[in-house]
C-alpha cells in the first residue's frame with residue numbers, strides 16, 4: 312500500500328468510526344472545516360490533557376489561562392498581524408485556482424528531492440551490494456544537476472520571502488517552469504499579499520460598527536494578561552503561561568485533511584525569561600518538547616527539527632518539530648524565541664507599562680519570551696496516522712487496528728458478555744457501571760464476540776473484557792489486549808487497578824521527568 316493510499320484509507324476510517332466528519336456535510340461541506348465525532352472528541356480531549364498536565368501540572372512555574380477569542384482590535388496591530396500576517400498568493404488564469412506562491416515553489420523543491428531519490432533507487436538496483444550511496448550522491452551528474460537546481464531555487468525563495476519581494480517570487484515560478492497542477496499551464500497572475508485573519512463586526516452597524524478579528528493565534532491572549540497573571544499569581548521569572556483554544560486563519564490553500572484547517576485549536580505556552588537568557592531557554596524547550604512527542608512511542612526516526620532560515624518579524628530563533636506524516640515530514644509544533652517584541656509592542660500601543668521588577672538583579676525590564684505552539688488537530692492526525700494498521704491474521708482473516716497509546720485512546724475498555732443469556736449481560740453491566748466512574752468504557756452485546764473485538768480494535772480500545780460462564784463461578788473475566796490479542800484471566804476486583812495503570816498518564820510522564 313502506498314502512503315497516498317494509506318492516507319485515503321485513514322480519512323475514510325476516521326469518518327466511518329466517528330473520529331472526524333467534514334463540517335456541514337449535508338450541505339456539501341465547508342472547505343477546510345471539520346467536526347469531531349464521538350471517538351474524535353475523546354481522543355482530542357486526551358491529547359489536550361496530556362499537553363496541559365505535562366505543562367501546567369508537572370511544572371511548578373507554569374500556570375494556565377483561558378482568554379477570550381474576541382480581543383481589542385488594536386492587539387492585532389501591536390502584534391503585527393494586521394500589517395504582516397499575510398501569505399503570498401498567485402492565481403492560475405486557466406484553472407482559476409489559487410495557490411500560495413511559496414508552497415508552489417516548495418513543492419517544486421520537493422520534486423527535485425524525489426528525482427534524486429529515484430536516481431538512487433535505480434542505481435541501487437543496478438549495482439546491488441556494491442552500491443555506495445554517499446559517493447553516488449557526490450558524483451552522479453544528474454543528481455548534481457537536481458541538487459543544484461533545488462538549492463538555487465531554495466535560496467532565491469528564502470531571499471524573496473525575507474525581502475517581501477513578490478515580483479521575485481513570481482519570477483522564480485516562471486523561471487522554474489512551474490505549472491498549475493490542475494490546468495497544466497503557466498498562465499500565472501501577479502503575486503499578491505493576502506491577510507489570513509477573519510474579520511467580523513462587533514455591535515450593531517447603526518451604533519457604529521467596529522471591526523474585530525477572530526484570533527489567528529492564542530498567544531496574544533497570554534501577552535495581554537501577562538501582568539494580571541504575574542501579579543495575582545506572584546510569579547517570578549522564569550515562568551510560563553499556558554493556554555489551549557481555538558484559532559482561525561483564512562488559509563489560501565487548505566489541504567491534507569485536518570492538517571491545514573481554517574478553524575483549528577492550538578496549545579500554546581509562553582515562557583517569560585530574563586533578556587539575554589532566551590536562547591538558552593529556547594534550547595531547553597526544544598529538548599523538552601521533543602521528548603514529549605517521542606514519549607508517545609511512534610518511533611524517534613519519525614521526528615526531526617527544522618530550524619528556520621526565514622525568521623518571523625518577532626523572532627531571534629525558531630524551529631519546527633516535524634513529524635513524518637503519510638505525505639512527508641511536516642510541522643506539528645513551532646518553538647520560537649519571540650524576544651520582547653510582543654510585550655514591548657503592547658506597552659507601546661496600549662500606553663501601559665508592562666515591566667517586571669527582578670528582585671534578584673534589582674532591575675526592571677520587559678521580559679523576553681520563548682514560545683512553544685502546537686496544533687491539537689495536527690496532533691490528532693499524527694496519532695491517527697501513526698496508529699493505523701491493517702493486519703492479516705491467521706486463517707485468512709484481517710483486522711484494522713488503531714494502536715493509539717492507551718492514555719490517549721477514546722475508549723479504555725469494552726465490557727462484553729459472551730452470550731446474551733444466562734445472566735451474563737447483568738454481570739457485564741455491573742462491571743461497566745463500576746468502571747465508568749473512572750474510565751470511558753463501553754458495553755456491547757451485539758454480534759459475535761469476534762465482530763465486537765474488531766469494532767473495538769478499529770477505534771483503538773486497549774482492553775476488551777469478556778464475561779463468560781466461568782465469571783459466574785469465580786468472579787474472573789477474560790481480558791483481551793488490543794495489540795498482542797493475548798488473553799488473560801483477571802479477577803473483577805483487579806480490573807480497575809489494571810486499567811488505571813495501563814491507561815493513565817503516569818507511564819508517559821515517567822518518560823518526561
Ligand SMILES: Nc1ncnc2c1ncn2[C@@H]1O[C@H](COP(=O)(O)OP(=O)(O)OP(=O)(O)O)[C@@H](O)[C@H]1O
Pocket residue numbers: 528560562569570571572573575576577642643644645684685686687688689
Ligand atoms: N491552518 C492550520 N490548521 C491546523 N493547525 C494549524 C494551522 N496553522 C497552524 N497550525 C498549528 O499551530 C501551530 C503553531 O502555529 P504557527 O503559527 O507556528 O504555524 P505556521 O508556522 O503558520 O504553520 P504552517 O507553516 O504549517 O502554516 C503549528 O505548528 C500547527 O500545529
